[in-house]
Amino acid sequence: MDMSTPMGQGPKMKLVMVGNGMAGVRTLEELLKLAPDLYDITVFGAEPHPNYNRILLSPGLAGEQTVDDIVLNPLDWYNDNNITLHLGKKVVKIDRTARAVEADDGTRAEYDRLLLATGSNPFILPVPGADLEGVISFRDIADVDAMIRASSQYRHAVVIGGGLLGLEAANGLMKRGMEVSVVHIGPWLMERQLDEPAARLLQKSLEEKGMKFLLQKQTAELVQGESGRVAAIKFKDGDSAPADLVVMAVGIRPNTELAESSGLHCNRGIVVNDTMQTFDPRIYSIGECAAHRGIAYGLVAPLFEQAKVCANHLAHYGIGRYQGSVTSTKLKVTGIDLFSAGDFMGSEGTEAILYSDPIGGVYKKLVIKDNKLVGGVMYGDTVDGAWYFSLLRDGKDVTELRDHLMFGQDHCGNLGHQGINKAATMTDDMEVCGCNGVCKGDIVKAIREKGLFTLEDVRKHTKASSSCGSCTGLVEQILAVTAGGDYYAAPKTKSMCGCTDHTHEAVREAIRQNKLLTIPQVMTFMEWRTPNGCASCRPALNYYLISTWPGEAEDDPQSRFINERAHANIQRDGTYSVIPRMWGGQTTPAELRRIADVAEKYAIPSVKVTGGQRIDLLGVKKEDLPKVWADLDMPSGHAYGKALRTVKTCVGSEWCRFGTQDSTQMGIDLEKVFFKMWAPHKVKLAVSGCPRNCAEVAIKDVGIIGVDSGWEIYVGGNGGIKTEVAQFLVKVKTPDEVLEYSGAFLQLYREEARYLDRTVHYLERVGLDYVKKKILDDHEGRRALYERLLFALSVERDPWVERAKEGKLKHEFETVAA
Amino acid sequence: MSQWTDILDVNDIPKLGARVVRHGTLDIAVFRTADDEVFALEDRCPHKGGPLSQGIVHGRKVTCPMHNWNIELDSGCAVAPDHGCAREFPIKLEGGRVWLDLSEVSRVAA
Numbered sequence: 054m055d056m057s058t059p060m061g062q063g064p065k066m067k068l069v070m071v072g073n074g075m076a077g078v079r080t081l082e083e084l085l086k087l088a089p090d091l092y093d094i095t096v097f098g099a100e101p102h103p104n105y106n107r108i109l110l111s112p113g114l115a116g117e118q119t120v121d122d123i124v125l126n127p128l129d130w131y132n133d134n135n136i137t138l139h140l141g142k143k144v145v146k147i148d149r150t151a152r153a154v155e156a157d158d159g160t161r162a163e164y165d166r167l168l169l170a171t172g173s174n175p176f177i178l179p180v181p182g183a184d185l186e187g188v189i190s191f192r193d194i195a196d197v198d199a200m201i202r203a204s205s206q207y208r209h210a211v212v213i214g215g216g217l218l219g220l221e222a223a224n225g226l227m228k229r230g231m232e233v234s235v236v237h238i239g240p241w242l243m244e245r246q247l248d249e250p251a252a253r254l255l256q257k258s259l260e261e262k263g264m265k266f267l268l269q270k271q272t273a274e275l276v277q278g279e280s281g282r283v284a285a286i287k288f289k290d291g292d293s294a295p296a297d298l299v300v301m302a303v304g305i306r307p308n309t310e311l312a313e314s315s316g317l318h319c320n321r322g323i324v325v326n327d328t329m330q331t332f333d334p335r336i337y338s339i340g341e342c343a344a345h346r347g348i349a350y351g352l353v354a355p356l357f358e359q360a361k362v363c364a365n366h367l368a369h370y371g372i373g374r375y376q377g378s379v380t381s382t383k384l385k386v387t388g389i390d391l392f393s394a395g396d397f398m399g400s401e402g403t404e405a406i407l408y409s410d411p412i413g414g415v416y417k418k419l420v421i422k423d424n425k426l427v428g429g430v431m432y433g434d435t436v437d438g439a440w441y442f443s444l445l446r447d448g449k450d451v452t453e454l455r456d457h458l459m460f461g462q463d464h465c466g467n468l469g470h471q472g473i474n475k476a477a478t479m480t481d482d483m484e485v486c487g488c489n490g491v492c493k494g495d496i497v498k499a500i501r502e503k504g505l506f507t508l509e510d511v512r513k514h515t516k517a518s519s520s521c522g523s524c525t526g527l528v529e530q531i532l533a534v535t536a537g538g539d540y541y542a543a544p545k546t547k548s549m550c551g552c553t554d555h556t557h558e559a560v561r562e563a564i565r566q567n568k569l570l571t572i573p574q575v576m577t578f579m580e581w582r583t584p585n586g587c588a589s590c591r592p593a594l595n596y597y598l599i600s601t602w603p604g605e606a607e608d609d610p611q612s613r614f615i616n617e618r619a620h621a622n623i624q625r626d627g628t629y630s631v632i633p634r635m636w637g638g639q640t641t642p643a644e645l646r647r648i649a650d651v652a653e654k655y656a657i658p659s660v661k662v663t664g665g666q667r668i669d670l671l672g673v674k675k676e677d678l679p680k681v682w683a684d685l686d687m688p689s690g691h692a693y694g695k696a697l698r699t700v701k702t703c704v705g706s707e708w709c710r711f712g713t714q715d716s717t718q719m720g721i722d723l724e725k726v727f728f729k730m731w732a733p734h735k736v737k738l739a740v741s742g743c744p745r746n747c748a749e750v751a752i753k754d755v756g757i758i759g760v761d762s763g764w765e766i767y768v769g770g771n772g773g774i775k776t777e778v779a780q781f782l783v784k785v786k787t788p789d790e791v792l793e794y795s796g797a798f799l800q801l802y803r804e805e806a807r808y809l810d811r812t813v814h815y816l817e818r819v820g821l822d823y824v825k826k827k828i829l830d831d832h833e834g835r836r837a838l839y840e841r842l843l844f845a846l847s848v849e850r851d852p853w854v855e856r857a858k859e860g861k862l863k864h865e866f867e868t869v870a871a
Numbered sequence: 872m873s874q875w876t877d878i879l880d881v882n883d884i885p886k887l888g889a890r891v892v893r894h895g896t897l898d899i900a901v902f903r904t905a906d907d908e909v910f911a912l913e914d915r916c917p918h919k920g921g922p923l924s925q926g927i928v929h930g931r932k933v934t935c936p937m938h939n940w941n942i943e944l945d946s947g948c949a950v951a952p953d954h955g956c957a958r959e960f961p962i963k964l965e966g967g968r969v970w971l972d973l974s975e976v977s978r979v980a981a
């Protein structure tokens with residue numbers, strides 16, 4: 054078979070792309086990954102350059118990067134992928150009947166699919182003199198060249214437009230030695246991203262750098278000088294200013310000229326649907342020229358989202374819809390930290406939290422509506438931008454965080470970065486991601502060499518920020534410094550993983566509503582795009598199934614992470630650890646003797662007391678596990694699972710002179726009742742006998758404190774990478790109530806949390822008030838929750854007993870000799 | 872010279888799972904996909920030597936249990952952006968039995 058044609062369907066289809074810019078070429082890259090041989094590809098680009106990083110024009114102008122530095126796809130890339138490239142040729146006609154395009158020099162190309170990625174045009178003010186020599190815009194390499202040339206010959210530059218682009222142009226020209234004035238019609242700078250106080254701070258620091266501002270000025274005319282070149286700018290109020298170079302940065306307009314002339318429906322952009330298709334089904338459009346649900350995006354990140362979807366459809370996979378993006382902004386002027394996102398001005402029904410330190414040059418405003426963060430502006434200190442943005446995007450309930458919110462993520466408990474929070478001051482050998490041991494230099498190198506753009510890319514390539522996420526802010530800063538610009542943006546909803554577009558919630562709902570009982574059923578029903586998922590969705594699905602249909606859905610060991618399949622923790626050398634359960638941390642001489650015997654018999658190299666009040670046997674060979682369990686004859690400690698781990702207790706009133714309640718017995722009862730409980734993540738409990746709190750209950754998922762008149766229950770604590778203090782839920786009188794309330798809370802968490810969310814994450818999302826409503830106010834509901842938990846536990850067996858004594862899944866522990 | 876050896880019944884490997892076959896000191900991970908394809912790789916992840924046999928198998932890939940690299944079963948190579956390959960061994964499935972070419976295995980184990 055001729056491998057160059059897809060499955061012998063004859064000649065390849067022809068794909069023509071008009072516009073050789075960032076969005077278009079990204080689509081081709083995505084397409085080539087999915088279907089490298091589907092199309093003969095032809096690209097027309099009006100500019101004489103291969104695809105380059107337009108965002109880096111600003112640092113380029115400022116002399117921080119050279120033109121060569123910013124090329125993204127060198128000519129070799131087009132060659133290697135057999136792409137026919139027509140540079141410097143502008144397409145002037147689409148013949149939709151003959152399905153061909155024609156360029157200004159007469160070059161023709163036929164298409165089966167056409168992709169319009171023509172970007173946008175700078176808006177030129179219709180004032181007299183706008184066409185004079187020396188009047189330019191800021192859009193491409195040619196503009197930057199013109200500015201650099203002018204800066205070496207002339208002195209006075211005027212930038213019209215005090216938005217993002219205008220200020221970056223002004224900054225660059227100033228760095229090139231020109232005297233720069235920024236003319237702006239609005240009352241303050243960047244009014245689409247900043248409120249007045251933040252804008253004033255920005256203006257002040259730019260003025261300190263030497264920039265001049267002419268606010269609330271309307272341009273009337275550009276005046277010609279003797280040389281024929283522009284010489285001055287005149288305003289409507291009669292003032293004027295010298296100008297040897299005028300840069301217009303007053304906005305962009307989607308470039309729809311070509312589309313419109315060929316009769317495609319346009320409305321402030323080429324109108325596309327959620328698959329990036331125009332009204333002509335053979336023609337797709339993406340990038341700044343496209344209007345999706347009425348919005349033409351002007352930042353790279355959403356365009357890349359579009360590129361992914363478009364490529365998927367071009368590749369005939371037909372999966373995925375673009376549903377719009379939330380975006381945020383940063384200004385790329387070295388030495389200025391600025392961030393804004395969402396509804397930063399505030400409106401009806403919002404309230405704002407403010408922090409202002411005019412002397413220190415720091416200003417922050419967070420806008421909150423219905424207990425959720427809906428917008429924010431930060432100036433001078435933007436380290437937490439990414440964190441705020443994720444709170445905003447996920448629509449998290451911030452009630453509990455409110456008091457600390459302004460002081461950032463660090464203040465909400467965050468270890469492991471030695472307090473470093475400015476990427477720019479870090480040296481290359483300094484560690485950024487403590488979880489995965491990734492240094493700044495590694496990240497910078499990966500961004501440069503692999504051409505990374507998004508946080509996701511960096512996570513994939515370097516593993517930085519892919520674990521606990523507390524270094525996300527730093528990584529984003531490094532990305533901003535290295536790749537330029539800001540690439541935060543994300544789909545509005547988060548899908549479970551790359552195998553599906555559905556959210557965790559949607560999948561759970563479908564499992565419940567339609568009584569799905571196996572992973573293949575879920576995947577068929579929800580139209581998974583991979584045949585059997587991946588290592589991230591399969592364990593989640595397995596948990597959702599067994600927790601929704603206990604006793605009916607069967608556990609699938611092959612969809613469990615190794616620890617939960619082997620029922621022991623894999624160690625770095627491939628051996629395993631065994632931690633038997635000691636109810637409430639209590640043991641007996643007989644148990645200790647058996648542990649000692651087992652350790653000797655199987656030559657277990659290390660015996661350690663854990664922080665969970667039990668004993669860890671480390672370095673057990675996998676083959677020995679069933680025998681070790683049989684000899685120990687103790688219950689599984691589930692120290693390897695997303696399950697109930699330990700219930701830590703203090704000695705309590707039995708012995709302790711301060712004790713008010715029998716905390717040890719309470720702990721034992723809790724552990725016995727909740728034994729074998731699988732959960733979205735690990736679950737740890739503790740019980741202290743009095744408020745001196747020797748069992749450290751404040752950092753447990755459920756913590757109980759005995760007081761004179763009963764028991765206090767705290768929930769959502771966590772001692773991990775980010776320490777979270779548990780919140781008070783309720784005070785009850787009897788041990789039975791402790792069991793019922795704690796159990797109901799845990800069942801609520803089991804039923805509603807996303808897989809891998811700890812109780813604290815779940816609480817952050819739904820809010821404590823919601824949990825109180827469900828557990829404290831609704832007595833029926835609470836009892837029903839508790840009943841459901843008890844039922845689920847009643848069908849679970851001790852996995853060690855099954856494997857040690859009944860030979861279940863023997864193959865897991867046997868090697869085959871050859 | 873090849874030395875094809877009958878190793879085990881395909882049903883002794885769980886679907887979407889693996890078994891460890893030991894030859895001297897060399898551990899070989901023998902995988903089975905959902906469609907009953909079998910693959911043999913040295914049981915050492917190209918990243919830091921994690922035991923690939925213990926990973927989650929999906930499609931024709933396995934995810935290493937140590938740091939989640941994805942390894943292609945048919946080539947032994949890591950899926951981009953990661954780099955590196957685990958050694959692959961000749962394997963075949965005949966009449967429900969899994970055969971390994973031990974000549975290749977012995978050469979490596981030696």
Ligand SMILES: Cc1cc2nc3c(=O)[nH]c(=O)nc-3n(C[C@H](O)[C@H](O)[C@H](O)COP(=O)(O)OP(=O)(O)OC[C@H]3O[C@@H](n4cnc5c(N)ncnc54)[C@H](O)[C@@H]3O)c2cc1C
Binds near residue numbers: 098109193
């Ligand atoms: C100075 C500057 C700084 C920026 N900073 C940021 C930032 O920090 N963060 C951010 O997210 N975004 C930033 N942007 C915006 C970002 O660069 C754009 O959103 C992005 O480049 C748009 O991609 P595109 O492919 O839609 O359009 P473009 O990259 O403009 O590509 C369109 C291409 O099509 C060509 N073309 C048009 N018509 C035709 C035709 N008929 N025939 C052939 N070719 C044609 C054009 O010449 C152009 O090369 C910045 C933009 C500029 C100018």
Ligand code: HEM
Binds near residue numbers: 692
């Ligand atoms: C991000 C988070 C964490 C990870 C990845 C993690 C990982 C682990 C691992 C792998 C083990 C098992 C070691 C073995 O095999 O013997 C373990 C055990 C343990 N961890 Fe953690 N841990 C984390 C957070 C915490 C926190 C926050 C605490 C306490 C506040 C904690 C307390 C314990 C205890 C007490 C044990 C002993 C096991 C037991 O008795 O069940 N861990 N942890």
Ligand code: SF4
Binds near residue numbers: 706
């Ligand atoms: S918490 Fe109270 S009861 Fe428990 S050991 Fe400490 S002082 Fe004693």
Ligand code: SF4
């Ligand atoms: S036991 Fe916990 S704290 Fe210790 S090294 Fe392992 S993950 Fe880190």
Ligand code: FES
Binds near residue numbers: 920940
């Ligand atoms: S050892 Fe396999 S991913 Fe690290």
